[in-house]
Amino acid sequence: MSNSADYDFLAGVRVVDFTQFEAGPSCTEALAWLGAEVVKVENPKTGDPGRRLRPGQPDDDPYYFQEFNANKKSITVNLKAPEGLALVKDLLRKADIAVENMAPGTIERLGLGYDEVKKINPGIIFCQVKGFGEGSPYETNLAFDMIAQAMGGTISVTGERGRQPVKPGISLGDTGTGMTMAVTILAALRKRDKSGEGCRLQVAMQDAMLHYMRTNFSTQAKSGKAVERDGTRSGGGSNAPSGLYPCAPGGPNDYVWIMTSRGNPEHWTRLCKVIGREDLVNDPRFATPALRVKNDAELDPIISAWAKSRTKFEAMKLVGGASIPAGAVLDTMELQNDKSFEERGIMQVMEHKDYPGFKMSSWPVRINGKPPRIKASPRLGEHTDDVLSNWLGLNAAAISKLKADKIAGAA
Amino acid sequence: MSNSADYDFLAGVRVVDFTQFEAGPSCTEALAWLGAEVVKVENPKTGDPGRRLRPGQPDDDPYYFQEFNANKKSITVNLKAPEGLALVKDLLRKADIAVENMAPGTIERLGLGYDEVKKINPGIIFCQVKGFGEGSPYETNLAFDMIAQAMGGTISVTGERGRQPVKPGISLGDTGTGMTMAVTILAALRKRDKSGEGCRLQVAMQDAMLHYMRTNFSTQAKSGKAVERDGTRSGGGSNAPSGLYPCAPGGPNDYVWIMTSRGNPEHWTRLCKVIGREDLVNDPRFATPALRVKNDAELDPIISAWAKSRTKFEAMKLVGGASIPAGAVLDTMELQNDKSFEERGIMQVMEHKDYPGFKMSSWPVRINGKPPRIKASPRLGEHTDDVLSNWLGLNAAAISKLKADKIAGAA
Numbered sequence: 001m002s003n004s005a006d007y008d009f010l011a012g013v014r015v016v017d018f019t020q021f022e023a024g025p026s027c028t029e030a031l032a033w034l035g036a037e038v039v040k041v042e043n044p045k046t047g048d049p050g051r052r053l054r055p056g057q058p059d060d061d062p063y064y065f066q067e068f069n070a071n072k073k074s075i076t077v078n079l080k081a082p083e084g085l086a087l088v089k090d091l092l093r094k095a096d097i098a099v100e101n102m103a104p105g106t107i108e109r110l111g112l113g114y115d116e117v118k119k120i121n122p123g124i125i126f127c128q129v130k131g132f133g134e135g136s137p138y139e140t141n142l143a144f145d146m147i148a149q150a151m152g153g154t155i156s157v158t159g160e161r162g163r164q165p166v167k168p169g170i171s172l173g174d175t176g177t178g179m180t181m182a183v184t185i186l187a188a189l190r191k192r193d194k195s196g197e198g199c200r201l202q203v204a205m206q207d208a209m210l211h212y213m214r215t216n217f218s219t220q221a222k223s224g225k226a227v228e229r230d231g232t233r234s235g236g237g238s239n240a241p242s243g244l245y246p247c248a249p250g251g252p253n254d255y256v257w258i259m260t261s262r263g264n265p266e267h268w269t270r271l272c273k274v275i276g277r278e279d280l281v282n283d284p285r286f287a288t289p290a291l292r293v294k295n296d297a298e299l300d301p302i303i304s305a306w307a308k309s310r311t312k313f314e315a316m317k318l319v320g321g322a323s324i325p326a327g328a329v330l331d332t333m334e335l336q337n338d339k340s341f342e343e344r345g346i347m348q349v350m351e352h353k354d355y356p357g358f359k360m361s362s363w364p365v366r367i368n369g370k371p372p373r374i375k376a377s378p379r380l381g382e383h384t385d386d387v388l389s390n391w392l393g394l395n396a397a398a399i400s401k402l403k404a405d406k407i408a409g410a411a
Numbered sequence: 412m413s414n415s416a417d418y419d420f421l422a423g424v425r426v427v428d429f430t431q432f433e434a435g436p437s438c439t440e441a442l443a444w445l446g447a448e449v450v451k452v453e454n455p456k457t458g459d460p461g462r463r464l465r466p467g468q469p470d471d472d473p474y475y476f477q478e479f480n481a482n483k484k485s486i487t488v489n490l491k492a493p494e495g496l497a498l499v500k501d502l503l504r505k506a507d508i509a510v511e512n513m514a515p516g517t518i519e520r521l522g523l524g525y526d527e528v529k530k531i532n533p534g535i536i537f538c539q540v541k542g543f544g545e546g547s548p549y550e551t552n553l554a555f556d557m558i559a560q561a562m563g564g565t566i567s568v569t570g571e572r573g574r575q576p577v578k579p580g581i582s583l584g585d586t587g588t589g590m591t592m593a594v595t596i597l598a599a600l601r602k603r604d605k606s607g608e609g610c611r612l613q614v615a616m617q618d619a620m621l622h623y624m625r626t627n628f629s630t631q632a633k634s635g636k637a638v639e640r641d642g643t644r645s646g647g648g649s650n651a652p653s654g655l656y657p658c659a660p661g662g663p664n665d666y667v668w669i670m671t672s673r674g675n676p677e678h679w680t681r682l683c684k685v686i687g688r689e690d691l692v693n694d695p696r697f698a699t700p701a702l703r704v705k706n707d708a709e710l711d712p713i714i715s716a717w718a719k720s721r722t723k724f725e726a727m728k729l730v731g732g733a734s735i736p737a738g739a740v741l742d743t744m745e746l747q748n749d750k751s752f753e754e755r756g757i758m759q760v761m762e763h764k765d766y767p768g769f770k771m772s773s774w775p776v777r778i779n780g781k782p783p784r785i786k787a788s789p790r791l792g793e794h795t796d797d798v799l800s801n802w803l804g805l806n807a808a809a810i811s812k813l814k815a816d817k818i819a820g821a822a
Contacts (some may be wrong), residue, residue, distance in 0.1 A: 009598035022626070030591075049674060053649070064627035133777070142736045146645065146653075150668040150738030153746050155655075158569060159641070165655065165666060165740055169568025171626045172587075177775075179590040184800035186597030187420035187445040195415040195602070203776040207757045210772035215433070216743050217771060218474035226744035228663070231569070231577025234557060238464070238662025242557075244566075244576065246790045252639070255576060257561040263460060270664025294740050325553045327561030329576055332627050333637035335564050340547050346618045347633040360628060361621035364588075365595040365614040366544070 002344035004362065004373040009056040013189070014391070016091050016098040017041065017072065019194075020048045022145070022171055023129045023205060024101030025068035031097070031185070032071035033363035033372045036129075039387050040069065040378065041088055044076040044410055047380040062233035062355040066377045070350060070360070074378035075387045076409055079110055083407045085212040087392075088112065088312050094391050096192070101129035104140045112198045125188045127181055133204035143205055144353020148173030148300035157216050159229040159305040177208035237260060239289070240296040241271070244329070245307040247315055252331075256307055265307030269321045275306040310351055349373040384409050414756035415773065415784040421447035424600070425802070427450065427502050427509040428483065429523075431459045433556070433582055434540045434616060435512030437478035437589030437747045442480035442508070442596070444774035445785045450798050451480065452499055455487040457819055458791040473766040481761060485595070485789035486798045487820055490521055496819045498803075499523065504532050505802050507603070508596055512540035516549045525611045534609040537600045538592055542613035554616055559584030568627050568744020570640040588619035644707075649673060650700070651707040652682070655740070656718040658726055658817065663742075667718055667726040670736040673700035681733045686717040759785040795820050 005143045010336035014037040030343040032038040046052055051065045075091075089112075092098055098117065100107045107113055107128070114126045131143020138151070146167055149155050154173075159166045200297070204384055210217075216227045234242035242259045260267035268289075272280045280286055280302070285295045292299060306397045307315050308390065312328035319326035330338075336359065341347040348362045362371045387396045388408065424447040426437040426822075436459070443449040462476045479781055486502075489495040500523075509528065512519045519540070523538045530532055542554020557578055560566050565584075570577045585597055592614045613680070627638045645653035653670040671678035679700075682689045691696055691697055691713070696706045703710060718726050723739035730737035741749075747770065754760040759773045764787065773782045799805045799819065816822035 009595075009602045011602075013601075013744045029667060030594050031598075034595065035642075040705075042633065053580065053674065061633055064612070064626065066627040067491070067629050073572050124515045133751075133755050133757065134780070138731065138750050139603070141731045142734060144670055144672070144736050144737070147736045147738035148666050149595060150655075150666075150740045151741055153738050153741055154579070154581050155666075156664045158577065159580075160574070160577055163571070163655075164643065165570055166569065166662060167655075168581065168583075168628065168641075168666075169570075169640060169642060170579065170583070170623045170625060171637070172581070172583065174581075175610075175623050175625065176587065176590075179587075179594060180775050181496070182594045183441050183597065184420075184591060184774075184778070185564045185668040187442075188422075188778070189601065190597070191420045191422075194603070199779050201776055201778060202780075204757075207752070207772075207775040210746065210752070210757065211775050212486075212581045212583060212586050213743070213746075214478040214586070214772060215475065217747065218472060218478050220743045220747065221474040221769065222472055226664070226742040227580070229577075229580060231580060232575065237605070244561075244573075244578075253576060253637070255566075257557050257566070259555055259557060259577075260526065261555070263464065278515070280562070284800060320549065325555050327554070327558035327736045329561045329635040330564050331567040331568050332564055332624070335621065335624075336628065336631065341618070343708040344546050344618075346542050346544065346615075346621065358632065361618075361625060363595075364591050364618040364622050365536050365612055367595070367599070367612060369545070369613075 003121045003370065004348055005367070005370040006377050007367050007372050008035045010034045013037065013097065014095045015039065017097045017199060018098065018100035018102065018107065020101065021050045022068050022131045022174035023177050024099055025050065026175040027129065029070060029072065029097050030179065030182040030363065038072040038240055039091070039383065040072055040074045041091070042074055042076050042380060044078055044381065047074070047076070051380065054262060063358055066350055066352060066355065066358055067360055069377035071212050071375045072378055073383035073387060074381055076381035078407055081407055082103065083405065085111060087402070089120055090392050092124065093116050093394055095121065096189065097125045100129040104130055118198060121198070123192055123196050125185055125192060125198055125201065127201045129177060129181055129183060129203055129205070131205050133207050136204065137394060144352060145173035147173045148177070148205030150204045151217070152202070153213045154209050157229060159228050159231055161230045162233070162348045163229070165229060173205045173209060173214060176212055177203055177205045180208050180211060202382050214260060219281065219303065233261060238293065240292040241299050245304050247307050247310055247312040253329045255311055255329040256312045256319070257327045257329065258303065265289065267324045268292065270324050271319065345371040350374050350376055352376045353379065381410055412501050414754060414781065415759055416778070418778050418780040418783045419446045421445045422447065425506045426450065427506045429509065429511035429513065429518065431512065432461045433479050433585035435510055435710060436461065436590050437586040438592045439481065439510050439591065440481060440514065441459065441593040441774065448793065450502070451483055451485045451489050453485055453791060454575045455489055455792065458485070458487070458795045460510045462791065475770055477761055477763060477766065477769055478771055480788040482786045483789055483792035484798060485792055487792035489818055492818055494816065496522060498813070498819060500531055501803050503528050503535065506532065506535060507600065508536045508538065510538040510740065511723055515541055517675060520716050525642055529609065532609070534603055534607050535614065536596055536603060536609055538596060538612040540588060540592055540616070542612055542616050544618050545613060545796050547615065556582045556584035556679065559588070559616030559620055562617045563626070564624045565620050567639060568638050570642055572639070572641045574640070576640060584616045584620065588614055591619050591622060592622070599725065645670060649704065651703040652710050652714050658718050658721055658723040665723050666740040667723045667730070668715065668738045668740065678735045680705065681735050684712065685733045685735070688713065737800045750757040756782040761785050761787055792821055
C-alpha cells in the first residue's frame, strides 16, 4: 500500500515559474504538490542557479534543487532573443499565475513586468518576491535569506541569554516568505475564477519575517522593552521549569525540551512524580507558577540531575508519556533515518533519472490520510516539447525550428 | 490616503474555527485577512485560552490574542449542553471549512470528529492541526511550539558553533505549521467549488518543521553527516566572508550580516573597495571563493576591524549600497518603531474597543500595492447574535431563549 496519493486539487491551473533559489521556488513547489502544472522557464545554458551552486561548473548539489522543485516541469527559452520573449508571452497568455523572484528591476527590464503582462492577459495573477518592499528605503538592495532574517528581527531574538545573536538554522527568509505568497495566490485564484479579474501580488522577505515574529511583538508590548534572547528557556520566561536539559551520553544534540505550563499546574505535579520528587510539589520555593519562574535557578539543577543519567529518548518517553509536553532534540540524521516519516509518507524517495533514491520531505499536510505523491524535479529543459505542444499547440516541425534557431531547448 | 485596502478574495467563504493559541489561529487568521468569514466558536466562560494566559484570571496579555485573531468573529456556545452541540452542528452544515487544534482525541470526544461532521456536510473541508502525526509513535503526546521545534530538527541546527543548541526565537512550530495548512485548505476549496467534494486535512507540527529544514537536508546529503550549528556564519560554510560582524557602539544587537556569494565573485571585489582594501582582491590567501572559505579565520578580523567603528546602519548603507547583500540586525523595538512598515501598511494599528491603538504586523503580501486592512480581533462572544441570525436565520426571540438557557452568549 502506498503511503502517498495523487491529488488534483489544482488540476488545470497553469503556472509560469520564473523563480530561482528558494524563496520563489518554495512557493511554486507548494502549488505543484497540490496539482498545479508548474512550468519553470529557464535559460538554456545553466537554468535556475539553484541547479549549480558553483556557477559555470557541473551541478555539485543536486539535492538543493530537488528539494525546491519537486513535481514541476522545465522549459528552456532564450529570453534575450525577441522570438524567445514572444514565446514566453504566448505561455503567459495561457497561464493563470506567474511568479518571479529576480533581483529588483530585472523582470521589468526583460519586458515581462506586470504592466506588460496584464495587457496580454488581464486575468493573470502576477506574483513578485523581493528582499525589501516597494517604497522601503532598501527597495533596490539585494537580499538573501540571512539578510531578511537580520532585517526582519529573527536573528535578534535567537541565541543564548547574554550572548551574541545567531541566525536561526532554517531558511525562514526563503520558505517562510514563499508560504505567505502561496496562500495569497490561492485566495486570489478563487476571486479570479469568479470574476475573471487578475491582480499583482508582492511580498518582501523582510516584511514576511514579521509574520513569524508575532509572539515576540506581544512579549514586547507587555514589557515595553526589545525582546532579549533566551534560546534555552521558554519564550518570555513565563513558565518554569521549561527549557533544554542535557541528557546522556552528552553529545552535541543530547538534550530534551521539557515544558511545564503555568496554564496547566498539573504539568508540574506530574513532573515531580516522574522524577521521583513528589516532595517538591509542596515545597514553598516552588508552590506557584510565579515562584517556579522566580526560583528557576534552584529548580534547574534538580531537573538536570534527573535528565543527565537518561538518553533524550528515555527522558522524552517518561516525561511525554506522563502527559507533560516534552521533546528530544533530533538532529538531521536522526530525522532522515526516522522510519515513521517514511511510513507516513512525510518523507518520500524521489526517483530522479540522474540522481535516484534521494529521500526528502514531502508536502507535510495529509489529504484524506495521505500526503501528495512526490514526482521528480525536472532536468533542465525536460518538458520543452511537452509544454510547447500542449500549451501552444506547436507541431514537431515548429518545435524543431525553435530548437535549431536556439530559441528554445538545450543550449 | 490609506495604506491598506479591503479585499474580498474569499468573500462568502465560511469558516467554523475551533482553534486556540497559535498554530490553528494563525491558519484561520490568514483566511480572515483574505476575506473569509471566520467564526471562532468559544466556550462562554473564558474562550480561547490564548485570551488569558493566566487561567481563570483577567486577560494580562491582550496583544497575544490580537496578533492571531485579527479580522475574525467570535460566538460563544456551551458545547457540553446537547442544545449547544446541536447549534454548532447547524453552523457546520452551513460552513465551507472547519479547523481545530485541540489536544489529541478531544474534538472526537465532543462528537464533532470528521466522521460525524461529514455526515451532516459531505462538502466540508475538515482540518486538524496536532503536535504529532496520526501513526507516529508520539501520536497522543502533547506538544507546544518548542516541542515541535525540538522533534522537528530546527533546534538542533540553531546556535553558535561548538556550543549547545538553542530554540529559534520565533514560533515556527505554530505559525509555520499554520501556513502549510492554509495553503492546502485553499487548494482543497478550489476542488470543492468544482466537485462539491469535501475532504479531511491533517498536519502535524513536527512534520511541518521538515518543510522549513530543507536546506539542512541538502547540506547533509552532500556531507553525509548531521548538520552542525554555525549560526554566526553562512549555512553550509560555503561562502566567505559571510556572517555577523559586530558594530559600534557594541550593544546586544549591534551587528551587521554581510554576505559575499561564491556564486557572484563581484561581491568580494566590491567589498574590498568598500572597506578600502583593494589590495586584498589579488591577495593569494583570498584569490578564490574556496580560499576565502579556507582562510576565513584570517579574513574575519579584517572585516570586523572595519565594521566595529561603524554603526550597523552605516555599515549596511555602505555595503548594501555597493550591491553586496548586507543587513543590520534589527531588534523588536527598532522594527516596531520603523516608519517604513507603517507607511507601507505592513504594520497597522488595530482599533480594538478594549485595547485600542496596538500597532501590529498585517498580512505581509500586498495586493495591487496594498496589504489587506486590519480589523479588530473579536471580544469574547461579540458576534453571537450576528452569526446566529445571519448563518442560521434565528430571530431575536430564539436567540434570547438560547442566551437565557445558557446555551449561547455570555456565561
